[in-house]
Each structure stands twice: as structure tokens, then as C-alpha cells.
Amino acid sequence: MATAMKLPRCGVCGISFTYGGPDPHLLPCLHSVCQECLNLGTSDTLTCDICQETFDKEQTDFPTDVVAIKDIFLQTAEYDGSAVLCTNKGDGNQAMSWCGECEALLCEHCQAGHEDMKITRSHKVVPLENLKSSDGVPIPKTAYCTEHVDHPLQLYDETCEQRICFKCRENHGVCKVNDITEAYQHLKETVLDEEKKGLAKKIETISAIREQIHTVVKLSETKEEEGKDFLKHTFSDLRNTLNQREEELLLELGQSFKAVYDVNNSRLYELGKKEAKCDTALGYCQKFADMSSVDAILNAKKTVLSRTSGCIAAKVSQVSERESSITLSRKDLTDLKQSISSFGEYYVPMDPQAESQHHPEGSTINAMKGNIKRLEADNVSLLEALKSRGQQIKELTSTMESLVRVSDVAVHFLRMPDVSFPVPLLCTPLKYDKDKVNLDKVHINTEGDLVDRKSFTRVAGKGRLKKYWGTCSTAPLSQDGCPQYWEVENRVSLDKLLSENLLILEVGVCRVEQRDVSHSIGGRPHSYCMIVSCCPIHGGICRKIGKEGKRVLCLPDTLPNTAPHTLHYGVVYDDARKKIVFIDVKEKKVMSTLDNVDCSEPLWPMFGVYNSGDVTVSMKLVVGSDISMTEEKKAMIVKALS
Structure with missing residues (x-):
């Protein structure tokens, strides 16, 4: 077969269609799928490998792909004419031409007979080598009604979206009906x-x-x-x-x-x-x-x-x-060093997603110009302030701190060793999804914290999580190639000594289909989490890191099995490097870095609190400009992502 031929391929398995084989079918994304993939019974869905869209087999129509069929026919006729056979009487001869009115391929002998017959003499016959995509476009064939067998389907019911005959028209009185050709x-x-x-x-x-x-x-x-x-x-x-x-x-x-x-x-x-x-x-x-x-x-x-x-x-x-003992006064030296170390750092004082949604086609350039001018002006004023005396330096420090909180999205920059430019770290304004909270197990109190106590003011309704003991975020994490960071502060009081493998809290991410399969995402595929629970192996309360349903790390001695405690954890998600990092903010160290994270589909942040009869847990979500981003914390994140 000639190498110039590029036949359409199945969007699921990637195998090329062939002339004379099973007809390709059309996916809703307008790519093709073969009959074998359509009949495959191992899954209820089809995923197009070209555009990564997934479709439910039972709820989706897959009509015949007439464009792909015509493309296969035209390419085969041009590059491999010997494979195109005469359709007249099925004699097996190689086709030489195409009659669009008869919708038939003709060999040399049939073409001669076709031209001799009075009824077909006026038909337009096109040689295969001259065939174009506009040639041979079929006109609607004469088809007959299955209910009224002697009546042709000459009408089209636009309301019911079907062909009908004149006899059927009596039962479609209120429908919009036109001639099939029209x-x-x-x-x-x-x-x-x-x-x-x-x-x-x-x-x-x-x-x-x-x-x-x-x-x-x-x-x-x-x-x-x-x-x-x-x-x-x-x-x-x-x-x-x-x-x-x-x-x-x-x-x-x-x-x-x-x-x-x-x-x-x-x-x-x-x-x-x-x-x-x-x-x-x-x-x-x-x-x-x-x-x-x-x-x-x-x-x-x-x-x-x-x-x-x-x-x-x-x-x-x-x-x-x-x-x-004449000495140099070091008054305000600490403030001066801090001001110099933070002087000139750039921030993005807007929510990038909101900007793109509200002003998709106009204000990006103007906003950037305004931000650059503002930052330049800020830098000049800061430099002048640095030249002044100690009291002005104190005022400059408070000015720099206020710049960090100009929007709900706090943007910090990481000096990564593998890139030559600063990498933005987005402290995204995540929110608990109050409409998804499992009220049979937990609720969100008046302070906005997730607590492990059943709600007695509202009953669980439609759309809420039923199995998971907690809630998810209101939206999945964005897949824009920038690292994202959020924290949770947990107040934990043990009502009694814990035993067995009792859960206390969980924070992590998972795919949408894993959100409500179990009380925890720790044992599920496509999930990545950190769990605090009683550990029979170490005889205490441990932090356990889970990846894809398997435990990869167990860190003992998280807290004594007594008294109230505060646990503070941070999570970094980097879809570009396919990594998730869990940080113990209180201990100032990285607990675990998970590599090769499957970021092909959006991941949802999950928050769980457990076992109200044995422990009291209150989880506060710390996000955006509320996060205290120190240079020490930045260094931990850079090291973990490198």
C-alpha cells in the first residue's frame, strides 16, 4: 500500500480503518471509533485518546461516520485502486469509475453497459483517479415504511426527528413535518x-x-x-x-x-x-x-x-x-535587613482565573501595564524609604506586608534549581463545599471549621456525600502548570485512650469518582493522602502517607495518646512535575514527597475528620493570603519539588 495514504484511525485504539471493513462510528467529539472498541464490554465508557474526552456508552449515540467512510473510499481509490471492486453483480472485477446517482462502482465492462443503457446514459460517471470529495454525494434513497410497507418514507418529522410516510402523517398531527428532500x-x-x-x-x-x-x-x-x-x-x-x-x-x-x-x-x-x-x-x-x-x-x-x-x-x-568602648549603634538594623531582603519582590495582585473569565478578550494587556507601572512606582518609593532614617524603615516594612494581601490569591516565587526564572507558588483560595458535607457524620460550625460531630440542625439531602466522613473543595485543582499550596490547622482532643486502628483526620486529593466510595480515600486508586490515626504497629498515633490505595510511609509519635493538641499540615500540588508534598508546618519539615502522580484528570482536595465518640477534631482550612509564607517554608518546598 502506498505510503502517502493516511487513512482515518480509531480515536480509542488508534488502529487505521480499512476499505471494506466494518464502518467507523462517530464519537460526540467528532473523532471516529471502530466497531470493536464500541462492542468492547470491559468498560461502560469510551475515552478518546485524541482529545481525552470520555463518553458513557449507554447514554450516547454513536452514528455511522459518513465523513470517515468517504475519506477511506477516496484515499483507497486514489492510492490502492486494485482494492476497489465493481459493485455491479459482485463479479470481483476492479472498479474503474463511480456513478453517484446509482451509488455504484463500475468496472470497465459495466461502465460500457452503463453508458449504452438509455436509463443511465445521462448519469455522471467519474473515473476513480479523478474522484473528489464533492463527487458522488448521495441523494436520499427511496426507503419504505416498516409499518406501511407500500408507502415510501418521503417525509421528515423534525419534532420526532425521524422519517415517515404519508400514512404515518396522520399520527403526527402536531409535529413539524417537511418533505425529506427539503x-x-x-x-x-x-x-x-x-x-x-x-x-x-x-x-x-x-x-x-x-x-x-x-x-x-x-x-x-x-x-x-x-x-x-x-x-x-x-x-x-x-x-x-x-x-x-x-x-x-x-x-x-x-x-x-x-x-x-x-x-x-x-x-x-x-x-x-x-x-x-x-x-x-x-x-x-x-x-x-x-x-x-x-x-x-x-x-x-x-x-x-x-x-x-x-x-x-x-x-x-x-x-x-x-x-x-565606642560602639556602632545597631538600632533598626534588623528592620533594615528585612526590608532589603523583601524589597522589590513581585506579586500578582489579582485572581488570574477570575480575570480571564470576566475579561477574556480585552483587559489583560492593560492590567499588565498597570501592574508593571504600579510595581515600578512601588520600587522607587521603597528605595527612597530605604535611604531615610529608622522610623521610615519601620513604615516600609508594614507597606511590604500589606502588598501580600492585595487579593484572595497569594503568589510567592520559588527559586527552583532546574529553571532559570522564578516559579510562582499559588496559595489558592480553596473552600469547603458546604453542600457536599456528610451531615450524618460531620458539619461545618459557625467559625467555618470542619468538626467531627453530626449536624442536628440540617438533615442530609440530595447531592451530599454519603460514605466519606468529611467534605471536598468546591472545585478541583487547576491544571495550569504552577505549584499550588494550602494548609489545615487541626485542634485535636482525645476523649479517651485510643486503641485499634481508629482514624482521627485526613487531608489529600483524589479523582471525582473516588470522593464518596468509602469513609476515607486512603485505600482508593487515584488518591494521595496523609492520615493521622491510632497505629497498632507502633503503639501510638502516627501519620500515614497513602498513594494509589497503598500505604507508602508511617511516621510514629505524631502526638501522645492524651490531652488536647494542635496539628498543622501543608500540602503542595505540582501537576507540571507530577508531585504532591505533605509538610508538617509545626515541626518545620517535609513528611513525604509523592512522585509520578497521575495528573491526567483533575484532582479534588478532600478533608476528613473521624470518630466523634473517641476524639474531638476541628479542622480549619488556611488558604490564600492567610498563609504565613516564610523563607524557611519556601526552602522546604523547593527542596521537596527538586
């Missing part, structure tokens, strides 16, 4: 034409948005270069300011110690003079007693004693070592 032409020339126009317009919209994205990317590249230059000049200015301040302090330091040196040199000079006087008086006294007569001593007594008494009585100032 209905066919209307569908072809009006309905499908309008759909094609709508699709073309949609493609134009998508193309326009694509161009906007390219514009945003180009603008971002320009702004990135401008930002680099801005940061270069900004930090150069900052370094000059620091160097200037260093020189000023060095000068002040030298002047301060020069004053110390001058004072002490003056002291040394005065001490030298006093020491010389005392030394002279002492030497004279020693010689005066040995060498003078009685009269001489008595005559000079007053002069000598006056000098010696004066020397002895002269005051000598004491000196303290504290006078040399």
Missing part, C-alpha cells in the same frame, strides 16, 4: 452553514486572543529587560547609598576615637608633669636628710615640706575602660 437541503445549506459560520467566528475569536497573548509575551519581554535595567540601576544606587553611609560612619568613627586619643594624650602630659615633680621631690628628700646639717634642715624644712605635701596632695583622675 429537510435534507435545509440541514445541508442552512443549519450546517450557520454552524460553520459560528465555528469560523469562534476560531477568529481564538486567533484574536492568541494574538493578544503574543502581544502580552512581547510586552513582557520588553518589560523584563526594562525591569532588569531598572533593578540594576536601583540596586547600584542602593549600593552607592550604603557605601556612602559606610564612609560617613568610618569618618565619624575616626573622629570619635580621635577625641578619645586627644583627651588621653592630654592626661598623659599632665601625669608626666606631676610624676616629674614627685620624682624631683623624692630625690631631693633622700639627699636632704643625708647631706644637710641640723641648721640647714631646720632652715629649709618649710620649703621642702611644702613641696612634698603639694605633690602628695595633687589629685590624679582615675580612668575607666568604658571610655574606650
Whole structure:
């Protein structure tokens, strides 16, 4: 078979269709499926491998794919004509041409007879090598009613969507009925034409948005270069300011110690003079007693004693070592370091999903321009503040803290070793789904916390979880390639000593079909979770990590089997790296990193609290800008994802 032929393939198994084989059927996504995959009884659903859409076999129609059939026929006729046989009498000869009116393939002999017959002489016959997709379009065949066998199906009931005969028309009095040919032409020339126009317009919209994205990317590249230059000049200015301040302090330091040196040199000079006087008086006294007569001593007594008494009585100032302890004041140094370390960090002050939903085609570029200008202005003002005195530095710190809370989505940036640019970490504003809470086991109290106590104010209704002891989030995690992070704070009070394998709490993610299969997702496929429970193996309360229904890790000594406690955990989901990380926030360490996470379908965050008769659990969801994101926590996440 010629290599140029590219026959349509089954969207499920990928096997090519062949001319003369079973007819392909049409999936709702407009891809084809073979008869074998359609008849396969191992599953109630079909998943198209091309677009990853899944369809229920029982609730979906799979009509014959006439487009694929025509494509197979045309390609086979063009590239492998020997496989196309004459349909007249089934004589097995190779077909040479096609009659669209007869819907028949003709061999050389049948074509000659076809042209000789008066009834078929005017038919348009096309050689196979010249056959095009527009040739041989079948007109509606004459079909007969199964109930009124002598009456042709010449009408089409648009209300009931079926072909009927004139006899059946009596039973379709209130329906909209047209001639079959008119209905066919209307569908072809009006309905499908309008759909094609709508699709073309949609493609134009998508193309326009694509161009906007390219514009945003180009603008971002320009702004990135401008930002680099801005940061270069900004930090150069900052370094000059620091160097200037260093020189000023060095000068002040030298002047301060020069004053110390001058004072002490003056002291040394005065001490030298006093020491010389005392030394002279002492030497004279020693010689005066040995060498003078009685009269001489008595005559000079007053002069000598006056000098010696004066020397002895002269005051000598004491000196303290504290006078040399000139130190540099470190006032506000901590605030200064903190301000410099956080200065210039970029935040995204909006919910990206909400922005795309409310302004899908217009405001992205303007919003970006506004954000860049605002951030540049903020950086300039922050730099000026850094040049000011200590009180302004304190005000700057509070300003930087307020920038983190400009929206429900808190965006932080991770310095990943495997990429050259900062990776955004989204603290997504998850919410408990109050309409899904299993009220037979748990409820959400007035503070918004999930507690392991049955609700006595509302009864479980339609749509609520029946088996799972907790609830899920209101929406699945987005699959946009950015790491996402959320936390849960748990207040746990043990009403009595626990035994056996009693569950306390659970946090994790799973697919939609696993949300309500059991009281816990820990033993289910397509689930990833961290469970706190009593552990008979270690004889205490442990943290257990589960992946795809299997336990992969058990960490003992989570908390003593007594007294109230607070447990604080964080979860990181990275669909790009296919990883989930569980963090013990209180202990400041990563408990476990799960690799090769199946992210092909959306995953739902799940929250469970258990066994109200033995333990009291209150789980608070901490999300968005309420999360305290420290540099130490960032470092843990980076290490876990690397």
C-alpha cells in the first residue's frame, strides 16, 4: 500500500480503518471509533485518546461516520485502486469509475453497459483517479415504511426527528413535518452553514486572543529587560547609598576615637608633669636628710615640706575602660535587613482565573501595564524609604506586608534549581463545599471549621456525600502548570485512650469518582493522602502517607495518646512535575514527597475528620493570603519539588 495514504484511525485504539471493513462510528467529539472498541464490554465508557474526552456508552449515540467512510473510499481509490471492486453483480472485477446517482462502482465492462443503457446514459460517471470529495454525494434513497410497507418514507418529522410516510402523517398531527428532500437541503445549506459560520467566528475569536497573548509575551519581554535595567540601576544606587553611609560612619568613627586619643594624650602630659615633680621631690628628700646639717634642715624644712605635701596632695583622675568602648549603634538594623531582603519582590495582585473569565478578550494587556507601572512606582518609593532614617524603615516594612494581601490569591516565587526564572507558588483560595458535607457524620460550625460531630440542625439531602466522613473543595485543582499550596490547622482532643486502628483526620486529593466510595480515600486508586490515626504497629498515633490505595510511609509519635493538641499540615500540588508534598508546618519539615502522580484528570482536595465518640477534631482550612509564607517554608518546598 502506498505510503502517502493516511487513512482515518480509531480515536480509542488508534488502529487505521480499512476499505471494506466494518464502518467507523462517530464519537460526540467528532473523532471516529471502530466497531470493536464500541462492542468492547470491559468498560461502560469510551475515552478518546485524541482529545481525552470520555463518553458513557449507554447514554450516547454513536452514528455511522459518513465523513470517515468517504475519506477511506477516496484515499483507497486514489492510492490502492486494485482494492476497489465493481459493485455491479459482485463479479470481483476492479472498479474503474463511480456513478453517484446509482451509488455504484463500475468496472470497465459495466461502465460500457452503463453508458449504452438509455436509463443511465445521462448519469455522471467519474473515473476513480479523478474522484473528489464533492463527487458522488448521495441523494436520499427511496426507503419504505416498516409499518406501511407500500408507502415510501418521503417525509421528515423534525419534532420526532425521524422519517415517515404519508400514512404515518396522520399520527403526527402536531409535529413539524417537511418533505425529506427539503429537510435534507435545509440541514445541508442552512443549519450546517450557520454552524460553520459560528465555528469560523469562534476560531477568529481564538486567533484574536492568541494574538493578544503574543502581544502580552512581547510586552513582557520588553518589560523584563526594562525591569532588569531598572533593578540594576536601583540596586547600584542602593549600593552607592550604603557605601556612602559606610564612609560617613568610618569618618565619624575616626573622629570619635580621635577625641578619645586627644583627651588621653592630654592626661598623659599632665601625669608626666606631676610624676616629674614627685620624682624631683623624692630625690631631693633622700639627699636632704643625708647631706644637710641640723641648721640647714631646720632652715629649709618649710620649703621642702611644702613641696612634698603639694605633690602628695595633687589629685590624679582615675580612668575607666568604658571610655574606650565606642560602639556602632545597631538600632533598626534588623528592620533594615528585612526590608532589603523583601524589597522589590513581585506579586500578582489579582485572581488570574477570575480575570480571564470576566475579561477574556480585552483587559489583560492593560492590567499588565498597570501592574508593571504600579510595581515600578512601588520600587522607587521603597528605595527612597530605604535611604531615610529608622522610623521610615519601620513604615516600609508594614507597606511590604500589606502588598501580600492585595487579593484572595497569594503568589510567592520559588527559586527552583532546574529553571532559570522564578516559579510562582499559588496559595489558592480553596473552600469547603458546604453542600457536599456528610451531615450524618460531620458539619461545618459557625467559625467555618470542619468538626467531627453530626449536624442536628440540617438533615442530609440530595447531592451530599454519603460514605466519606468529611467534605471536598468546591472545585478541583487547576491544571495550569504552577505549584499550588494550602494548609489545615487541626485542634485535636482525645476523649479517651485510643486503641485499634481508629482514624482521627485526613487531608489529600483524589479523582471525582473516588470522593464518596468509602469513609476515607486512603485505600482508593487515584488518591494521595496523609492520615493521622491510632497505629497498632507502633503503639501510638502516627501519620500515614497513602498513594494509589497503598500505604507508602508511617511516621510514629505524631502526638501522645492524651490531652488536647494542635496539628498543622501543608500540602503542595505540582501537576507540571507530577508531585504532591505533605509538610508538617509545626515541626518545620517535609513528611513525604509523592512522585509520578497521575495528573491526567483533575484532582479534588478532600478533608476528613473521624470518630466523634473517641476524639474531638476541628479542622480549619488556611488558604490564600492567610498563609504565613516564610523563607524557611519556601526552602522546604523547593527542596521537596527538586
